[in-house]
Amino acid sequence: MGRLRHFVGVESSEQLAFIDELQALGLSSTINLPELVVVGDQSTGKSSVLQAITEVSFPVNAGTCTRFPTQISFRQTSVAKEFPIKATIVPGQQSEGDEALLARIKEFAVEKKALGPEDMSEIIEKATECIFRDHRGKNLSLSDATLRIERSGPDEMHWTIVDLPGLVRKDNKKKGAKENRVSGIHEETEDEKRMNAAVAWELARTYLENERNIVLIVMDNVDVERHRVWEVMEDLPGLERRCIGVLTKCDRKQEGSDNWMIQLLQNGLSTVPHLDHGWFGLRNRVPVEAHITDAERDERERTEFAKKDWETVAKDRTGIQALMQYVDRERRAQIQAGIPHIVAEIRQKLRECESDLRRMGDSRDEPKAQRYFVFQFCNDMQRMAEATLRGQYQDVPSQDPRIMLRYEVQRRLDQFYKEMSDIQNMPLPFSDFDKDLAVLNSTSSDPEVWEDIVRRTPGLYAEIYKEAKISEGRSLPGAVHPDVEEKIFRRQSTHWEGIARQFVDDVKQLVQACHEVLFRIAIPNSKVRLEVSRLLGKTMDEWHKHIDTALGELLEDNRARPLVTRNPQLLLDTISADQSRGRILLGQKAKAASEDRRANGTDDAQTDRPQFISTILSQVLFVRARLQSYYMIALHRFIDNVAMQVIERHVLGPKCPVLAVSVETFAKLDDEELNAIAGEDESDARMRARLERLRSRYTEALRRWERLRIL
Numbered sequence: 001m002g003r004l005r006h007f008v009g010v011e012s013s014e015q016l017a018f019i020d021e022l023q024a025l026g027l028s029s030t031i032n033l034p035e036l037v038v039v040g041d042q043s044t045g046k047s048s049v050l051q052a053i054t055e056v057s058f059p060v061n062a063g064t065c066t067r068f069p070t071q072i073s074f075r076q077t078s079v080a081k082e083f084p085i086k087a088t089i090v091p092g093q094q095s096e097g098d099e100a101l102l103a104r105i106k107e108f109a110v111e112k113k114a115l116g117p118e119d120m121s122e123i124i125e126k127a128t129e130c131i132f133r134d135h136r137g138k139n140l141s142l143s144d145a146t147l148r149i150e151r152s153g154p155d156e157m158h159w160t161i162v163d164l165p166g167l168v169r170k171d172n173k174k175k176g177a178k179e180n181r182v183s184g185i186h187e188e189t190e191d192e193k194r195m196n197a198a199v200a201w202e203l204a205r206t207y208l209e210n211e212r213n214i215v216l217i218v219m220d221n222v223d224v225e226r227h228r229v230w231e232v233m234e235d236l237p238g239l240e241r242r243c244i245g246v247l248t249k250c251d252r253k254q255e256g257s258d259n260w261m262i263q264l265l266q267n268g269l270s271t272v273p274h275l276d277h278g279w280f281g282l283r284n285r286v287p288v289e290a291h292i293t294d295a296e297r298d299e300r301e302r303t304e305f306a307k308k309d310w311e312t313v314a315k316d317r318t319g320i321q322a323l324m325q326y327v328d329r330e331r332r333a334q335i336q337a338g339i340p341h342i343v344a345e346i347r348q349k350l351r352e353c354e355s356d357l358r359r360m361g362d363s364r365d366e367p368k369a370q371r372y373f374v375f376q377f378c379n380d381m382q383r384m385a386e387a388t389l390r391g392q393y394q395d396v397p398s399q400d401p402r403i404m405l406r407y408e409v410q411r412r413l414d415q416f417y418k419e420m421s422d423i424q425n426m427p428l429p430f431s432d433f434d435k436d437l438a439v440l441n442s443t444s445s446d447p448e449v450w451e452d453i454v455r456r457t458p459g460l461y462a463e464i465y466k467e468a469k470i471s472e473g474r475s476l477p478g479a480v481h482p483d484v485e486e487k488i489f490r491r492q493s494t495h496w497e498g499i500a501r502q503f504v505d506d507v508k509q510l511v512q513a514c515h516e517v518l519f520r521i522a523i524p525n526s527k528v529r530l531e532v533s534r535l536l537g538k539t540m541d542e543w544h545k546h547i548d549t550a551l552g553e554l555l556e557d558n559r560a561r562p563l564v565t566r567n568p569q570l571l572l573d574t575i576s577a578d579q580s581r582g583r584i585l586l587g588q589k590a591k592a593a594s595e596d597r598r599a600n601g602t603d604d605a606q607t608d609r610p611q612f613i614s615t616i617l618s619q620v621l622f623v624r625a626r627l628q629s630y631y632m633i634a635l636h637r638f639i640d641n642v643a644m645q646v647i648e649r650h651v652l653g654p655k656c657p658v659l660a661v662s663v664e665t666f667a668k669l670d671d672e673e674l675n676a677i678a679g680e681d682e683s684d685a686r687m688r689a690r691l692e693r694l695r696s697r698y699t700e701a702l703r704r705w706e707r708l709r710i711l
Contacts, residue, residue, distance in 0.1 A: 015335050016158030018708050020075050022342070023160050024150070025697045026090045031345050032210040034334050035071075035160045036327060039204050039229060040218030042166035045248035048284035049218050050163050052320045055294050056149075057117040058163065068131055068143045069203065070124070070163040075152040084153050085112035087123045089130060092144030093206070099686060101145060104130050115151060123149060142203055159331065164207060165200045167229060201231075208236055212338050214330055215243045217275070233273050244330075245279035246323065250304065265313045277330070280323040281305070281313065343705055350698035356524060357691050363680060367671045370678035378663045381522040385658035388514055398521055405514040409507055409652070413643055416503040420496065420639055428460045428492045430628050433577055436461070437584040437621075447613040450585070454620060464488055464620045464627075472616075480619040486563055488627055493634070497555050500642050504551055507651050508544070515657040522661065525684060531677040536660050543655045550646045558638060567633045570626065577625030581618075586610060 022033055038053075040046040047058040054072050071090075089105040091098070108130045112119045127147040142165055208215060217229050233239050247264060263269060265279050283301040285292065292300075298320060304310075305318040316322045359380070361373040384403075387395035391406040402408075423429045440450045454461045467488060471481035523529045666674070680688075 034212040044220040083111035095145040244277040381661040573629035
């Protein structure tokens with residue numbers, strides 16, 4: 001078999017070969033590699049398009065090829081091989097974890113001298129048996145394991161084309177089940193049809209999400225609006241920039257349909273989503289032409305598009321040669337732009353793989369290896385914990401916002417301060433003292449009226465007045481019993497407890513969320529994490545207990561301890577309030593001016609103020625002023641105590657969960673206890689084998705890249 005007739009370029013062949021080598025290494029399961037992906041609904045002529053492109057006879061009616069992607073890879077080699085055709089199976093992202101499948105495909109290899117229709121059918125049948133061996137007789141979801149068929153030789157052009165299972169057209173009522181069945185499988189039920197249709201969509205989505213791929217959307221000329229491909233387009237914004245439309249069966253125009261087909265090839269249709277690369281028209285083989293050669297097929301296509309019906313359509317938009325020349329230019333531009341990023345991704349993946357292997361350490365069958373493994377993840381956990389507590393988040397290998405523990409705690413502390421200071425949360429809120437005095441003064445000049453207003457108006461003043469009267473018999477005349485201040489203060493600060501407990505609980509949740517992220521980074525193995533969590537259970541309980549005890553002590557102090565402060569602000573605020581009372585109610589600052597006016601005979605009786613107010617009213621105003629000053633002092637003292645004694649000392653202290661995974665925790669364990677935690681089980685062995693496979697692939701890929709750079 002010679003060179004593909006429709007790929008004419010020769011530049012960048014080394015880069016194309018490099019991409020093909022990455023495909024052969026199986027890196028498409030972890031690295032997005034550029035491919036030509038062909039997608040379309042069932043029965044739209046997709047197989048015929050693939051045959052026209054590749055000169056490979058895709059079985060049109062063989063349902064086996066619809067259950068997994070088929071990748072046709074052409075490789076240019078220096079010498080011809082006896083068996084230029086080689087078929088293998090490469091696992092996908094989901095099937096990569098199926099150990100039974102991996103064991104089967106490891107032994108799967110088919111070599112052929114040619115790739116005729118019978119050869120292609122045999123390869124697909126054997127691949128189906130290998131992939132679905134344990135599921136024969138069942139209509140299961142499709143597999144993302146890819147059948148890779150490689151054709152090599154001196155005259156080949158490097159390129160990879162992927163055929164995806166056909167999507168089920170919207171409201172498809174045709175009896176398509178029998179056409180899509182694997183031989184020997186019972187006819188699909190409606191539920192199975194829906195299941196397989198959904199899986200086909202997800203499989204298509206996996207390939208279409210790769211922004212390096214060029215996508216051929218194959219459509220026939222029947223009810224173009226019903227094609228399910230449009231649903232994929234709607235779900236993946238931006239996909240239209242990478243899609244090339246292919247309109248098949250252009251020689252079978254229905255009555256009155258030629259106008260819309262020509263319009264679609266020229267400018268598109270308003271009822272069809274816009275594709276940046278536009279549309280191409282092809283003439284596929286009709287059923288009676290299955291035996292004709294590719295050259296005959298091309299000649300009949302040229303004859304069709306030479307007809308007058310198509311004279312208004314640009315020549316570079318019709319025929320397989322025009323399509324593949326366009327695709328060839330696009331794929332080379334895509335690869336030229338994408339290779340530096342692909343190599344960078346491979347290097348990053350290799351670093352991550354090696355990091356995971358280092359974290360796993362050597363095989364953990366002996367106590368020495370187990371202790372080394374434990375000490376390693378303890379050191380990683382301590383390093384990341386210190387970074388989060390210091391706010392040096394760049395030292396934590398994660399972009400998860402939950403690692404920003406210090407930042408999140410500070411944000412929550414700011415919110416705590418705001419809630420505590422919000423006067424709306426107070427059961428007995430303060431009002432403006434000077435304005436209150438001004439209101440009393442404007443109401444009347446009679447102190448007895450002032451006292452009556454204070455006594456009858458609901459609020460803080462009335463509550464102080466009531467408590468002062470109750471305690472009147474337990475204090476010296478002219479004084480208010482100290483219990484009055486304490487009782488009112490306790491009532492004013494009752495909301496502190498609820499706000500403080502919610503604040504502490506929220507910070508504990510932030511710590512636990514951060515711990516969970518660091519825990520998963522330091523210990524990727526879920527079984528080890530579970531065992532370590534069990535070991536740390538008691539430490540976590542003690543952490544909660546110490547926090548609750550510390551907060552409880554602060555709240556108890558607020559409830560039971562006497563009102564004490566050495567803050568000089570209390571005295572200053574009290575003096576200031578007393579001066580305001582004298583100035584606003586008694587006019588004491590105007591006393592000297594009043595005496596001068598009286599001496600000069602110009603005294604105005606209306607400027608006279610009361611010389612005194614009742615003892616109880618005076619004491620109510622005095623207590624009110626002291627309470628406000630003390631409340632603000634106590635409030636900030638309580639906020640600071642919660643922040644320092646509870647949050648810093650206990651929540652973020654030595655028993656903090658992010659610090660709990662330490663060498664000291666595990667040093668006291670005996671060999672049996674250590675084995676229960678750090679011993680390697682079957683899942684660990686599988687994980688190690690998988691990482692070693694990936695490391696080998698990445699290393700080989702970079703080796704081939706370095707060789708390419710030298711050439």
